[in-house]
Amino acid sequence: MEDLKNWAGFINGDKQSLEIIYTKYYDQLLNYGLKLFPDPEIVKDCIQDLFVKLYSSKNIKPTMHVRPYLLKSIRNILIDKLAKQKLLVSENDISFHMPVDEDDLEKKFGGNDEELLLLKKLLHSYDQLSDKQKQILYFRYIQELSHKEIAEILDINEQSSMNSSSRALSKLRNLLLDKENQAFLSGDDLKKNLILLCMVSK
Helix, strand or coil, rough: CCHHHHHEEECCCCHHHHHHHHHHHHCCCCHHHHHHCHHHHHHHHHHHHHHHHHEEEEEEEECCHHHHHHHHHHHHHHHHHHCCCCCCCCCHCCCCCCCCCCCHHHHHHHHCCCHHHCCCCCHHHCCCCHHHHHHHHHHHHHHCCCCCHHHHCCCCCCCHHHHHHHHHHHHHHHHHHHHCCCCHHHHHHHHHHHHHHHCCCC
């Protein structure tokens, strides 16, 4: 509700409402942008471009999903910028990465060898998912977006998001499956460990 209130305020001319949105979502936009293209300066420029465009636009429409709107916008702006700089030939050339330094994993979880091993297995398995599956799990379990919101960001339908999420989780479970980590494969624990990986992701 707060997002909708601030967005409505912004549309009605209250620029401070846009500043609130900027402050609230800057880190999330930076985090997502860096997973698409690991250059902080380019991603920061894209965020700046997005909010300058919003600030100066006279035709911003209402939205029920502020965060998905911003995430989709930063993705599109990044793709356009990379294409103009000839760093990207087509949209299909951009890929989603969640880089994790294994040294950081060991620093954070080195006291628990079992969990550290499972996290490394999860990281390796996650890397084997398709680009779309990676993003859907990231948005669903880490950003905690609904499938409707995910579909809006990725320009797919809601059912496609649900199906891709289900297939991705099944693939992860199959890749990780062994008798010793059944608990790790439960929905809640899988979510928890995906979040842990994100915490140490660059």
